[in-house]
Amino acid sequence: MTALTDDTLPVAPRAMRDEMIVFVVMALLLASVPFSGIYPFFVMQALCFALLACAFNLLIGYGGLLSFGHAMFMGTAGYCSAHALKVWALPPELGILVGIAAAFGLSLITGYISIRRQGIYFSMITLALSQLLYFIYLQAPFTHGEDGIQGIPQGRMFGVLDLSKPTVLYYVVLVGFLAGFLLIYRIINSPFGEVLKSIRENEPRAISLGYRTDQYKFLAFVLSGTLAGFAGALKVFVAQNASLTDVHWSMSGEVVLMTLVGGLGTVFGPVVGAFAIIAMQQYLAGFGQWVTVIQGSIFVICVLTFRRGVVGEFAHYFRRSL
Amino acid sequence: MQALYAQLLVGLINGSFYALLSLGLAVIFGMLNIINFAHGALYMMGAFVAYFLLNLGGISYWWALLLAPIIVGIFGMILERTMLKFLTGLDHLYGLLLTFGIALIVQGVFQNFFGSSGLPYAIPDQLKGGMNLGFMFLPIYRGWVVIFSLVVCLATWFLIEKTRLGAYLRAATENPTLVRAFGINVPRMITLTYGLGVGLAALAGVLSAPINQVRPLMGADLIIVVFAVVVIGGMGSIMGSIITGFALGVIEGLTKYFYPEASNTVVFVLMVLVLLVKPTGLTGRAA
Numbered sequence: 005m006t007a008l009t010d011d012t013l014p015v016a017p018r019a020m021r022d023e024m025i026v027f028v029v030m031a032l033l034l035a036s037v038p039f040s041g042i043y044p045f046f047v048m049q050a051l052c053f054a055l056l057a058c059a060f061n062l063l064i065g066y067g068g069l070l071s072f073g074h075a076m077f078m079g080t081a082g083y084c085s086a087h088a089l090k091v092w093a094l095p096p097e098l099g100i101l102v103g104i105a106a107a108f109g110l111s112l113i114t115g116y117i118s119i120r121r122q123g124i125y126f127s128m129i130t131l132a133l134s135q136l137l138y139f140i141y142l143q144a145p146f147t148h149g150e151d152g153i154q155g156i157p158q159g160r161m162f163g164v165l166d167l168s169k170p171t172v173l174y175y176v177v178l179v180g181f182l183a184g185f186l187l188i189y190r191i192i193n194s195p196f197g198e199v200l201k202s203i204r205e206n207e208p209r210a211i212s213l214g215y216r217t218d219q220y221k222f223l224a225f226v227l228s229g230t231l232a233g234f235a236g237a238l239k240v241f242v243a244q245n246a247s248l249t250d251v252h253w254s255m256s257g258e259v260v261l262m263t264l265v266g267g268l269g270t271v272f273g274p275v276v277g278a279f280a281i282i283a284m285q286q287y288l289a290g291f292g293q294w295v296t297v298i299q300g301s302i303f304v305i306c307v308l309t310f311r312r313g314v315v316g317e318f319a320h321y322f323r324r325s326l
Numbered sequence: 327m328q329a330l331y332a333q334l335l336v337g338l339i340n341g342s343f344y345a346l347l348s349l350g351l352a353v354i355f356g357m358l359n360i361i362n363f364a365h366g367a368l369y370m371m372g373a374f375v376a377y378f379l380l381n382l383g384g385i386s387y388w389w390a391l392l393l394a395p396i397i398v399g400i401f402g403m404i405l406e407r408t409m410l411k412f413l414t415g416l417d418h419l420y421g422l423l424l425t426f427g428i429a430l431i432v433q434g435v436f437q438n439f440f441g442s443s444g445l446p447y448a449i450p451d452q453l454k455g456g457m458n459l460g461f462m463f464l465p466i467y468r469g470w471v472v473i474f475s476l477v478v479c480l481a482t483w484f485l486i487e488k489t490r491l492g493a494y495l496r497a498a499t500e501n502p503t504l505v506r507a508f509g510i511n512v513p514r515m516i517t518l519t520y521g522l523g524v525g526l527a528a529l530a531g532v533l534s535a536p537i538n539q540v541r542p543l544m545g546a547d548l549i550i551v552v553f554a555v556v557v558i559g560g561m562g563s564i565m566g567s568i569i570t571g572f573a574l575g576v577i578e579g580l581t582k583y584f585y586p587e588a589s590n591t592v593v594f595v596l597m598v599l600v601l602l603v604k605p606t607g608l609t610g611r612a613a
Contacts, residue, residue, distance in 0.1 A: 070419045117598055120605040124361045124418055125557060129601065132554040136594035143587060253550060257426060264423065296434030303427025307420050308412060 022324050023189070023271055030275070034178055044174045045242065050282040051181040052239040057262040057274030058188050059231035065269030066192050067224045068204035069119075072127045073134030074232055074259050076114070079251030080137065081107040081233030086153040086246035087146055096161040100237040107233020108226065110137075115225035119218060122207075131253055138251045152247030156240055167241055180238050184231055189271060191227060200224055261299060264306050267313025272326050276315050330583050331462040337579020338572065339468055339537065342475035343530050345571025347552045348559065349479055350526035352567045353486070356499050357519040360410065360421030365552070366545025367432040368524050371398050372531025373540045374436065377447055387450035387536070394532045395525035402524030406517050429546075436542035444539025471533050478529065479568045482522075486564055495519060554597045560607020570608060 037047050060074045085103030088094045094102065118129040141147045148154075158167035167173045191197055203210045203217045210217050240246055249255060258281065266277025281299075288295050310317055319326040347365060354362045362368075375397050376390035385393065405428060413421050453467040486492035498505040498512050506512045531545070538544060559570030574593055582589040600608060 070422070072422075117601055120601070124355075124422060125561075127419065127422060128361065128553045128557050129597070131550060132557060132594050132597055135550045135554075136591050136598075139590040139594075142590075257430075260423065260426075293434050293437040296437065297431050300427045300430025300432075300434060303430065304409065304424060307424040307427065308409060311416075311420070 020193075023326065026272060026326060027185075027189075030272070031182055034181075035175075038171050038174055044170050046282070046286055048174055048177045048242045049239070050279045051177055052235050052242060053259070053262060053282055054275040054278035055181050055184045055235035055238070056232050057259055057266070057278045058185055059228045059235060060259050061263050061268065061270075061274045062188050062191065062231070063224055063228040064263065065273075066197060066200045066204060067221055068207075069221060069225070070127045070260070071118075071130040071225075071228075071256075072260065073114075073130035073132075073253065073256050074229075075251055075253065075255035076130075076134035076137045077107045077111060077229040077232035078236030078239065078255070079141070079246070079248075080110050081236035082240050082246040082250050083141065083147055083153065085237040085240045086156050089159065089240070090153060090156050091146075093157075095163070096159045096167055096241065099159075099240075100234070103237030103240070104230060104233050107236065108230045110233075111226045111229025115222050115229065119222045119225055131256070134251065134253055134256060138248065138253070141248060141251055147246075147248075150248065152245050154245045156244045156246070158241055158244065173241060177238055177242060180234070184234055185275075188231065192271070196220070196223070258299075261303055263313075265302060265313055267316030267319070268311075270313065270315040270319060270326055273313050273315035277313065280314070328462055333579040333583040334576065335462075335464070335468055335472075335579070336582070337576040338472045339575070340578060341572035341575020342472050343534060343548070343571075344552055344555050344575050345479050345568045346475050346526050346530040346533075347549070348555045348567040348571050349482055349564065350523035350530075351552065351556055352561055352564055353482070353526070354520055354523035355561055357495065357516055358406075358410065358421070359418045360413070360425065361418070361553075362523065363422055363425040363549070364405070364428040364432065365425075365524075365527050366547075366549030367429040368398055368402060368545070369527040369531040369534075369548070370436065370540075370542060370545040371401070371432065372528025373447070373535040373538075373544060374440075374531075375528065376532040376535045377445055377540045380447065387532075390532050391529070395528040398528035398531075399521040399525035403517050403521040406520040410520065411513065411516070433542050433546060440542055442541065442543060444541040444544075447535040447540055449536040467536060471537070475530070475533060476572075478526070479571075482526065483564045483568065551593055554593045558593075558597050558600050558607055560609045563609050566609030 034047070034051070038044055056074070056078050059077075060071065063069045063071055063074075081103035084106035085099045088102040089096065089099040114130065114133050118126055118133065121129060142149055146153075158173065160166050161176060165172050165176060167176060192200070199210065199215055199220050202213075203215070203220060207217055236250065239250070262277035262281045263274045264277070265280055266275065267273030284298070285295060288298065291298075306313065312320055315326050347369060351362055351365055354360060354365075372394045375394040376387070379385040379390045379393060380387070409424060409428070410421065413424060449467045453470050456463050456465040457469075458464075486495060494505065494510055495515060498510070498515055502512050534544070555570055555574050556567065558574065559566045561567070574596070577596065578589060578592055581592040588595070
């Protein structure tokens with residue numbers, strides 16, 4: 005079995021510096037969006053998915069675990085945040101916390117069940133668990149079934165930031181995204197992240213070195229699920245609804261596609277991939293069902309010809325770690 | 327009691343589809359090490375080919391039962407030759423991703439031409455009507471589906487476990503290089519195996535066409551349940567997938583009778599319970 009991701013490049017001492025430069029450029033570009041005439045809601049939506057894809061990438065790119073049910077964390081956090089905001093009338097910051105807590109709890113349970121099996125079985129268990137949740141949410145009274153939770157009040161964050169103003173909302177989402185991104189970056193560059201990479205490369209060897217790999221994988225799963233929940237909670241403020249589409253397994257497939265297009269196991273790949281896929285859906289919406297066909301073709305082309313993804317190929321060509 | 331027997335019958339029919347589909351998945355997984363995410367789409371193609379044969383060519387159900395698996399099987403073999411074979415030696419997750427992409431393409435194309443609503447397919451004349459069994463009324467077609475798929479499943483089991491061809495196949499799963507040294511064309515065998523697995527999916531599609539409507543997404547949601555069946559059964563043995571398939575269909579049917587709210591989720595709940603007790607699945611070997 006070969007490695008899932010391309011990590012054959014020696015990590016140059018300048019790698020961290022490169023990544024920080026790219027990060028600052030990315031942050032500046034994103035911060036200037038409100039002045040550029042680009043539709044901010046499109047960027048906000050893409051940011052939420054980018055965070056979700058980064059969280060997903062933490063698991064597959066660094067742990068070698070392909071979760072095919074990651075939408076369940078986003079969807080669950082979305083429903084719980086939406087319920088907290090609308091029914092319990094909590095302020096936004098607490099609403100987000102409720103969503104994150106729900107995703108944390110869910111990832112504890114699903115992680116406990118799924119982490120015991122490897123490879124393809126892991127993917128299929130996460131897929132089946134997310135479908136289980138889908139049917140529960142379809143029938144549970146608080147989710148309002150097919151209608152979803154709609155008309156969610158955006159409120160004032162910390163009592164001062166008026167989230168109903170698009171620019172304020174944009175910067176709040178941006179700060180949330182950047183914070184999540186930096187946290188993931190910190191995790192993968194920590195000793196914990198190094199152990200994860202060694203598990204991805206050769207699990208039996210990691211075990212023989214004395215690491216209890218199941219615990220590391222479980223922690224990675226919980227971190228990834230919780231961060232995906234954070235993305236879902238942010239998305240509630242952007243979309244102002246929580247619906248079944250966010251829990252359906254096809255959404256999990258889209259997250260996989262975003263990460264694959266950008267580059268599995270690269271720091272910036274999921275962000276690039278998320279923007280590419282969301283832009284495609286936005287601008288090709290007129291083609292109706294052909295969008296599915298195009299997405300499927302991208303999957304096939306990526307797997308057959310450029311498995312490193314956009315960022316991965318770029319980094320490989322310039323011998324940089326990105 | 328009538329309703330209970332009716333739900334049991336529905337469960338047995340669904341079980342037939344689960345068994346045929348998970349059997350095909352097991353055969354493909356054994357040989358190619360790929361979880362065939364396109365399985366649901368190919369099942370749907372089987373139903374559509376039967377529909378085309380009848381409405382465009384005037385070819386009856388009985389011929390469709392033979393021709394549709396062959397046509398879709400050939401399509402599958404082309405897929406294997408042109409795409410899947412390039413994944414040998416790579417992590418098997420790439421196989422899952424590639425076949426997921428193929429499924430999206432196939433379903434998207436059919437949705438473009440036929441929308442999302444269903445097309446009707448009439449029950450063949452010979453199988454119309456029903457029998458009064460005394461305790462319940464049995465529509466003949468439904469009884470036929472259960473018996474026919476049971477026969478196909480057992481035939482496939484016999485082919486793989488008891489014949490020389492099956493022995494080659496199992497040997498090639500264990501050690502392809504050694505089997506090749508005996509002068510057996512392993513790549514061709516892999517292609518044919520994929521064709522066989524896909525043919526089983528298409529056959530299930532033809533069988534389901536008169537019961538369920540022929541829709542582009544008919545396989546998309548079914549396949550997730552079949553994956554759960556596979557996890558519960560554990561991919562270990564051919565017989566395991568057949569028995570688990572039928573058993574879960576029946577359990578689902580019983581749940582629909584006693585506690586309908588849980589009928590969509592019972593398979594997944596069972597999966598969780600089985601995994602907590604026995605992480606390798608009921609008949610599975612360690613992954």
